[in-house]
Amino acid sequence: MCACHPPSSRPAGSSSATLARLEGKRHPGCRGLPLQSPTNRTVCRSHALSSAHDHPNQFALLGQRRFAPFFWTQFLGAGNDNLFKFAFTVMVTFKLSVSWLPPETAGAIIAGVFILPFLLFSATSGQLTDKYDKTRVIQWVKSLEVAIMLLAAWGFWTTNVPVLLACVFFMGLHSTLFGPVKFAYLPQHLNERELTGGNGMVEMGTFVAILLGQVAGGLLIAIPEAGRHYVAIGCVTVAVLGRLTAQFVPPSPSTDPGLKINWNPVTETLSNLKLAHGNIVVYRSLLGISWMWFFGAVFLSEFPAFAKQVLHGDEHVASLLLVVFSVGIGIGSLMCEMLSKRHVEIGLVPLGAIGMTIFAVDLYFASRSLPPAASLGVAEFVRQPAHWRVMADLGLLSLFAGIYSVPMYALIQLRSVPSHRARIIAANNILNALFMIVSSLLVGLLLSLHFTIPQVFLATGLANAVVATYIFLLMPEYLLRFIAFIATRLIYRFKVINDEHIPTQGAAILVCNHVSFVDAVLLMAASPRPIRFIMDHRIFKIPVLGTLFKLAKAIPIAPQKEDPAAYDRAFAEARKVLEEGDLLCIFPEGGITRDGRLQEFKGGVMKILQTHPVPVVPMALRNLWGSFFSRIDGAAMTKPFRRGIFSSVGLAVGEPLAAADVSPQRLRERVQDLLGSEDGTVQQVPA
Structure with missing residues (x-):
């Protein structure tokens, strides 16, 4: 349900039916927004009426006002950044002679001036957005942007390099x-099932816009x-055009x-970095994203030299690599x-x-022994x-970088x-800028130590393995989701029914039948959030x-007669877990069943509900x-390949029950109903 307001503070003029609909669809983007504001009511209503099944895939978002105007606004902005920067860089490198901006350093200076505001003003921009x-x-x-580009247009028209450099800043x-x-807007308008697709579209659009902007800038200035x-x-x-599309972006309340x-x-x-550190999963994810920018900056910065010195190509080959x-990146x-x-699905990150x-x-092995050529x-x-191998390595490397970053x-x-979401993202931008600066310094150091460019790529790839392993050991959730991801795609063909429940x-309690030793792994894969399981200590x-x-x-839990202390610790x-607002299974x-049949349910769940009356979600494997x-x-x-690989298994999720409606017998009946086949018949198991 949408927690925009308590039931006792209903805004005037809102019917109880409308409020009931709003309260029946919780959306994290509008949590904490008071509905006294008509704008907030409009946004919350759009969340209540939108469903994960409203559209077939992420591309359909381009037909919806809550996403399309925003997408094209950010697309045009990214394209314009690169059209302007690349055209200016080419102009001062090939067409002008500026003593204080020599061609060999012009690209680096322009990139440095562009990234400087990220260090100086990201913290302020996060506050303004929140x-x-x-x-x-x-x-x-x-x-x-329109005002800056008008100034830049005058700079291009009069060939005023200081003005253009100021416009870069x-x-x-x-x-x-x-x-x-850019990133705080999406969760306010997209639900959890749309968030990955929406981010994928934005990431793809950004890199396509960068590419088109650079191509257009190079062609026009030539x-x-x-x-x-x-x-x-x-x-x-x-x-x-970007300002016009921005006019159609729907309201996004403070x-x-x-x-x-x-x-x-x-x-x-x-303060922002400290704020981000308050949620350790989020903070370490920020570091993970910043590492991806470090990794990508190594390759992007070396494309011109790599194309010329290693691949023996001209500037058009460098553009081809880009x-x-x-x-x-876009495909990934x-x-x-x-x-x-x-x-x-953060299990994609280790992949x-x-x-x-x-x-x-x-890429190192593919490029280290290419024969000399004109x-x-x-x-x-x-x-x-x-x-071809070089281009395949580069394309697949970037494809997996896209798979790494979007989740x-x-x-x-x-x-x-x-x-605080925008300030967290501002902290991410600060870290990204710092990591990219360190990346350029380290690449320069390695080259000064007579590393070849392929050796720099090799060192970066090996460092990525070390850093990724360290991150995943610090954050086992990534590794666990990866294992669950592999299990549900390579060992089983796993289908989840009604996962929106x-x-x-x-906080909520998930209740499920116990069929095998990997039940918990499958439930991890089905849930968008981490689950804490109560499991037999053995x-x-x-x-x-x-x-x-x-x-x-x-x-771990042991029978009360066997180990009373372990039994009490488990319930405590x-x-x-529930007090912290998490999921408990x-x-x-x-x-685990020994005959394939659903056993009688014990009363442990009732013991927990006595002190923490949270919703209970029945589930059936x-x-x-x-x-x-x-x-x-x-x-x-004991018998490998008993059913072969890719065998079909499923999870059916029932509607949550209020704590007051729960009893062991009723829960068992709900799970038994869910065990029925899709046409309603009861699942058959061996006698």
């Missing part, structure tokens, strides 16, 4: 202000005599209107929704990290089979407190599985009996 309506902020920022400021809005005039017109035109702005960037930056990299970002089955390392290392154009370069962004949006916010002694469940922070820990049969991990024929895990 304090004010995000749509108003977007419209104000896009108006600022101002466009960096524009991007700094837009950054927190037009003889009038090139800079065309660039001036193009920059202003794109800025005006999440912290009472916030007092701290204008000191140093103290506010430290195209391959951008397309790879779009693949996330399909791979995650429209959930925020992405593995792919990034494999193809970065292979400067190759694109046609000659592509004609040589040895170069992390979605996790940060989902797990951040809405009132699994709460995406707030399962922790099983090799591999025991370690896995310890990493998952499963709660279970209550703590209980297998009320008390053990189907068709898992008879698998390698079940106790068919007496013992589990």
